[in-house]
Amino acid sequence: MSFLPLYSRVTGIGVMASRCRREAIGETVREKVDLPAGCKLCRTCGESEPHGEWHRDATASDGLSTHCKA
Numbered sequence: 001m002s003f004l005p006l007y008s009r010v011t012g013i014g015v016m017a018s019r020c021r022r023e024a025i026g027e028t029v030r031e032k033v034d035l036p037a038g039c040k041l042c043r044t045c046g047e048s049e050p051h052g053e054w055h056r057d058a059t060a061s062d063g064l065s066t067h068c069k070a
Contacts, residue, residue, distance in 0.1 A: 042068040 022029050033041050039048045044067045055065040 040064060040068075042070070044068070045070055 019029055035041060035048055039050055040054060040062070041048050047068070047070075049068045049070070051064060053068050053070070055069060056063060057065045060066070
């Protein structure tokens with residue numbers, strides 16, 4: 001199996017390389033969704049909710065839970 005070269009995560013290129021690498025080896029990759037500022041997409045209910053509708057999660061990169069309050 002051949003992998004694409006690794007790039008620095010500091011520049012943000014590492015995320016793109018990881019996405020391309022997953023596609024190259026045939027793994028499923030979620031499609032990108034454009035959302036208005038201050039909103040997040042809930043993967044459980046599929047709805048776009050404002051940040052106030054999410055529980056806080058200090059361990060998450062955006063500080064919000066992975067699922068909305070609903």
